[in-house]
Amino acid sequence: MNASSSILDVLLINPPWTRKGGNIWKTVASVMPPHGLAVIAAVLEEAGSRVRILDTHALRIATEDLGEKLRTGVEAPPKFIGLTGSTLNISYSYETAQIARSVFPDAKIVLGGVHASEKPQEAIDQPFIDFVIRGEGEFAFRELVSGKDPSAIQGLSWRRDGKAVHNPDRELIADLDVLPMAAYHLLPMDRYFPAVGSYKNLPAISMVTSRGCPGKCTFCYQPFGSLIRQRSPGKIFDEMTHLIRTYGIREISFYDDNFTTLKPRIRELCRMLIDAKVPVTWSCFSRVDWADEGLLKTMRRAGCRQVMYGIESGDQRILDVIRKQTTLEKIRRAVQWTRDARIEVRAAFIFGNPGETEETMKKTIDFAIELDPDVAIFNVVVPNPGTQMYDWAVKNGVLKTEDWSEYDLTKPVMTLSEVSGEKVQAAYRLAYRKFYMRPRYVLKKLFGVRTVADVRSIFSGLKGVLNVVGR
Template sequence: MPDKPLDVLLINPPWTKKGGNIWKSVASVMPPQGIAVIAAVLEDAGLRVRILDTHAMKVAMEDLKDWLQAYYKEPPRFIGLTGSTMNIQYSYGTAEICRELYPNAKIVLGGVHASEKPQEAISEPFVDFVIRGEGEFSFQQLAAGKPLADIRGLTYKENGRVIHNEANELIKDLDVLPMAAYHLLPMDRYFPAVGSYKNLPAVSMVTSRGCPGKCTFCYQPFGSLIRQRSPKKIFDEVQHLIKTYGVKEICFYDDNFTTLKPRIREFCKMILDSKLEFTWSCFSRVDWADLELLKLMKKAGLRQVMYGIESGDQQILDTIRKQTTLEKIRTANKWTKEAGIEVRAAFIFGNPGETEETMKKTIDFAIELDPDVAIFNVVIPNPGTQMYDWAVKNGVLKTEDWEQYDLTKPVMTLANVSGEKVQEYYRLAYRKFYMRPSYVLKRLLKIRYMADVRSLLAGFKGILNVVTTH
């Protein structure tokens, strides 16, 4: 029996994948960085914390109660839950189970959906508090007993009224945050999505917050101001992951890892000087591509870059405020391949203004670019995005049943194309891109290890799941 009672149990709730979504077969299971950093902040304040990552432990919703009763018998003072729009119903369901098992615990909900829809979240009968925005220090203050009225970013109920405290300030210096509490996670159970890694063990890291992009479909929980951890902090965490957990590959999940080039150059220099052996991948924007920097990153172990291409039609790109051109996309794709780095490209169907012709252009453009991995989704107007506001204002939002927001079906009524037709092109894109003989041959020729075979088979299974689902 531990000397100190359990202060906080943080739960990454179950998320049952939907049929037809390719991620059912090829989804990643990566460390929940948000709650892991919160856990570290709480521990630094002297609190005792545990984490249950149901994704990593493969705990289905129907098994959650039994799992908690078996492995988490000690009642916590606080339970922290997170959730996106896509899986928020599972967060609410988890709150209900926790209330039954731990009737005296205070249940706290955070994450992007609760931050944007706090009134909805606090109206759930089993939710006691909602923390909006960056919640590390708000949660710490709540668990430490600070008066509720003095905690910024907090939403709570008092005498039948809902109170929304003043919003949190953004954490300007991310170096004040401790390293994620990896020691509380099952680090041997994480792996990236099929096609996005070569070496295991592989985990994710986040080194910045904020994105200056204006994409209408993208929710920016951390605002537009870019705040970044220093190269030294990033390198120290990488070194810790390699030496402590034997990590061989790291996926940097920043919205745009390459925003500030001097930071990336310094980080790459640290890797090269240290002679650390690991591979890595990152997300970037095509308009920030730089051939010289790409070559340096490749030398420092970069294996793959993920670009959000979105559409093969310039008018659609302009409509969704992508702030780029087809020619810039072609150039970034060319430079990345020239540097010897794999390209992973994401495309979306069902944007405002979409037609059959624009969707055909997107498929043709994907085939022209011929990235190593292509991801096709149906656009989702999540709450907090410009696209959501546009859909509500124009009366074209079909539903606010959040379980339908699964990236495989339209939830907006479009003027020029039916939802059924959007889904048809979504499936067609996978079929036309991945079932080309030239692509299949290229992938077969790249096979070097048994892991490559497993990845190829899993990817093929995922594609079949999409193209055969109606």
């Protein structure tokens, strides 16, 4: 944004995120770019709008400091203010809207994101929010800023004469190549870093190259639908090389729900990276039931150094209940293939699923130790609005609260008949202690130290584990 400009069309804010009892920055694990806002910014700039992004996460602006930052750090009153929010931090998005209204009373405030898409009535009922964009927001936001009649904008929720109006849904963008590259130039690119244990080289950044997931996991919401839509290998390659040349990026984390689903696309991207000898390492998310031994070896040659799998449980019955569509044996095989390809394994597990018992949670801990991934992440399952699990919890009357700030992956928000919430939290803490405090694991990490980044990762990880087990 040109600081000398007297006109600002759109200010996009990634809202502050504070936890009860303290600021998130005391325990923050990573800070990654707000991709959704950055792509919306690029679309708006393409249409001729003057745009600025204020990423309070990266700049570490606390909620109580936001008003002063808006008063002194924004060069001109914006016509529109765009906000985003997940279920966990939606209360802070609402608070940000209130603060923004007090500083810029004439601006139109627009809210998007997965929570607002699933709870549009709740969102539009907030007195400081003028418009809610449901689903993919790029083109709806562009139409709104251009002055199009709100009644004609698909995917928009708004007020007419004080009453909520929910326009028909907007179709998903079929070809993601029509979207411009994210507006990285509007972001504080030197402030981002991935989660502990997920990178080796800095500076590092994340990218998103597809939308949609064909999986049917009951705990996962699908804001972009089940149909996978992708960016072409050429577009991905161009963005990677732009990040390397412009910002000196040395490692990229692909944040697609399932990066490896469309195998021909990944093979072509790998071929381009290998042929061009692109100096970057990368990681991605995948599913064990789509693991491919040959593709993993090709990915390794192209710079892939870590794959994250959602393992979730060590009990087959629980895997079936949450519709993971896999087996324990397939999990073992995928982990071994990944290890054989000399790619690190990062594995995620969840406790507190419907049907969970003390025995199934013990199996999950034992399975994590058996698999022995390079990094293990343990969470308590959260039935976010828009998921099958949320609908089940509401229907069966087991949802404890709709205070969204409680949906933080560390405590149960469902009352299960087979196991208490206290037992679920105890298993969550025990998993971290038993997995990370094994002598074998500690020695493996110590003997694997090669760089200063390795040392930093070990100490940061230790701090995080102690924070969990000490609760």
